[in-house]
Amino acid sequence: xxxxxxxxxxxxxxxxxxxxxxxxxxxxxxxxxxxxxxxxxxxxxxxxxxxxxxxxxxxxxxxxxxxxxxxxxxxxxxxxxxxxxxxxxxxxxxxxxxxxxxxxxxxxxxxxxxxxxxxxxxxxxxxxxxxxxxxxxxxxxxxxxxxxxxxxxxxxxxxxxxxxxxxxxxxxxxxxxxxxxxxxxxxxxxxxxxxxxxxxxxxxxxxxxxxxxxxxxxxxxxxxxxxxxxxxxxxxxxxxxxxxxxxxxxxxxxxxxxxxxxxxxxxx
Amino acid sequence: xxxxxxxxxxxxxxxxxxxxxxxxxxxxxxxxxxxxxxxxxxxxxxxxxxxxxxxxxxxxxxxxxxxxxxxxxxxxxxxxxxxxxxxxxxxx
Numbered sequence: 001x002x003x004x005x006x007x008x009x010x011x012x013x014x015x016x017x018x019x020x021x022x023x024x025x026x027x028x029x030x031x032x033x034x035x036x037x038x039x040x041x042x043x044x045x046x047x048x049x050x051x052x053x054x055x056x057x058x059x060x061x062x063x064x065x066x067x068x069x070x071x072x073x074x075x076x077x078x079x080x081x082x083x084x085x086x087x088x089x090x091x092x093x094x095x096x097x098x099x100x101x102x103x104x105x106x107x108x109x110x111x112x113x114x115x116x117x118x119x120x121x122x123x124x125x126x127x128x129x130x131x132x133x134x135x136x137x138x139x140x141x142x143x144x145x146x147x148x149x150x151x152x153x154x155x156x157x158x159x160x161x162x163x164x165x166x167x168x169x170x171x172x173x174x175x176x177x178x179x180x181x182x183x184x185x186x187x188x189x190x191x192x193x194x195x196x197x198x199x200x201x202x203x204x205x206x207x208x209x210x211x212x213x214x215x216x217x218x219x220x221x222x223x224x225x226x227x228x229x230x231x232x233x234x235x236x237x238x239x240x241x242x243x244x245x246x247x248x249x250x251x252x253x254x255x256x257x258x259x260x261x262x263x264x265x266x267x268x
Numbered sequence: 269x270x271x272x273x274x275x276x277x278x279x280x281x282x283x284x285x286x287x288x289x290x291x292x293x294x295x296x297x298x299x300x301x302x303x304x305x306x307x308x309x310x311x312x313x314x315x316x317x318x319x320x321x322x323x324x325x326x327x328x329x330x331x332x333x334x335x336x337x338x339x340x341x342x343x344x345x346x347x348x349x350x351x352x353x354x355x356x357x358x359x360x
Binding site: 003004007010012124130154172 | 271272274275276277289290293294296297300328329330331332333334335336337338339340348351352353
C-alpha cells in the first residue's frame with residue numbers, strides 16, 4: 001500500500017478516536033465543539049510563544065553582532081598600538097561569535113517559518129470550527145438518532161483530521177520553541193559568565209579593553225610610534241621571507257615581543 | 269480527490285494527476301524503506317511539489333475528510349516512520 005494511504009488510514013483512525021467518546025450524539029457534538037475551542041486557544045498561545053522566542057533570538061543576534069563589531073574595533077586598535085597578540089585574541093573571539101550568529105540566524109528563520117505556519121493553521125481551524133458549529137446546530141435542531149449519527153460521523157471525520165493536523169503543528173512548534181529557548185538560554189549563560197563580553201553593560205570592561213586602555217593611557221607618543229612601526233611592517237615580513245624561516249619561527253608571534261622591547265628600550 | 273499536506277491544509281487534486289503522484293509516492297516509500305535520508309528528502313519534496321502544482325487549495329470552511337494525507341514538508345525520516353507506526357505525535 002502506498003505511503004499516502006497508510007499515513008491517511010493511521011492518522012484518521014487516531015484523530016477520530018478522540019472525538020468518538022460520548023453516548024448521545026448531541027453530547028458528542030457539544031463535547032467536540034468544546035475541544036475545538038480549547039484547541040484554538042492552545043494554537044493562539046502557541047503562536048504567541050513562538051513569536052516570543054523569535055524575538056528573543058533576534059535580541060540575542062543583535063547583542064552578538066554588537067559584540068563582534070566591538071571586537072573588530074578592539075582588533076584594529078590593538079594593531080594600531082602594535083599589539084598583534086591582543087588583535088589575534090580579539091579576532092579569535094570574533095570568529096567564535098560569527099558561527100554562533102550564523103547558527104542563531106538559522107534558528108530565527110526556522111522560528112519565523114513555524115510562526116507563519118501556525119498562524120495559517122489557526123485561521124484554517126477557526127474556519128473549520130465555525131463550520132462545525134453551524135452544522136452541529138442544524139443537526140441538533142432536526143435531531144433524529146439515525147440521521148444525526150450519520151451526519152455527525154461525516155462532520156467529525158473532517159474536523160477530527162483537521163484537529164489532528166493542527167494539533168501536530170502546535171506540538172512541532174512547541175518542540176522547536178523549546179529547542180530555541182534552550183539554545184538562547186545557553187548563550188545567556190555564556191554572556192553572564194563573561195566568556196563572551198556582555199555588551200548589555202555599556203562601558204563594562206573586558207580584559208582586552210582593559211589592556212588597550214592601559215596602553216593608550218601610557219602615552220600617546222608610544223601609540224604614535226607603534227603606528228609608524230606598523231606602517232613599516234610589510235618590509236619586515238618581506239625580509240623574513242627572504243630568510244625563509246617563517247614556518248620555523250612563527251615570526252608573527254616572535255616579532256611582537258621583540259618590537260615591544262625595542263619600543264620600551266627606545267623610550268627609556 | 270482531496271489530499272492533505274500536514275501543516276499546510278487540504279488540496280483538491282484532479283483525477284488525471286493521481287497517476288503521476290502515485291509514482292512520486294512510490295519513490296517516497298522506497299526511500300523510507302531503504303532509510304535513505306537524502307533520497308527521502310528529494311522524493312518527499314517532489315511529491316509535495318507535485319500535489320501543490322496540480323491542485324487548488326480546498327475550501328477552509330468545509331469539513332471534508334481527505335482521501336490521502338501526506339507528511340509535513342519538513343518532516344524527517346523518523347517522523348514519517350512514526351506516522352506510519354501510529355506511535356507518533358498525533359494528538360488524541
